[in-house]
Amino acid sequence: MDLVFDSVAGLGNFALYFLISIALLFVFKIAYTFVTPHDEWKLVKEDKNNAAAIGFGGAVIGFAVALSGAVSNSHNLVDFGVWGVVAIIAQCFAFALLRFTFMPKIVERIDNNETSAGIILASVSIAVGLLNAACMTY
Template sequence: MIVSSLSGLPAFAAYLVAAIGFCALFLLIYTSITPHREFNLIVEHHNASAAVALGMSLIGFALPLTAAIRHSAGMIDFAIWALVSLVVQVAGYGLARLAHPKLSQSIEENSIASAIWLGAVSLTMGIVSASSMTP
């Protein structure tokens, strides 16, 4: 019984490692395109707005990853959908800035309202992306 339960362990490990890798890639790309320096704001300045916005953006990216894992035909299929999800999140950031042109400045100034706005857009993009992935 235990042996049969553990038969899925290699696939679990592969998807887990790949998902963590894609989350790291997302953070690298996302933080390089935003004008504000999230990690500096979070670590050096204890900026709650940067932490909320980046954290919710990461969750917004992770949501479609779970759907991609569930519906993928394999690792290549998963990787493609992970990259699509990354593009969707970056587009979401762009849309949030269209509606709020001083978004990055507001986050630097620790405006929690701006962080919640960006986080809500990121979560919405993630939920819609995840729901759009069908088998």
């Protein structure tokens, strides 16, 4: 019986970190939508834009990967919150980096539903999320 109690001893911390993670995911969605000049939700939900769905999906995955690094390496909830905000900034930076350097017409291409642009955006977002998570292992 002690084995069962030992197994669920961390359930409270799990729940707390998980709820904060979900809250940060919503904050990320708002921040990312604010940074991008197009409305991803409208493009995906109303226009059924595959490029926007792929690009935004990659950004969410990249953020989640970075956030998982923050959870794994944080010392407490405040530390986790700080690194969660860093992850949001890094993902917004990834979009800006792509938009203003490698693919200046990324917004136009996603608006035009060019799947290749969505795939590149998703790839860069996931790559930045992986790098961000690795860099949090200080």
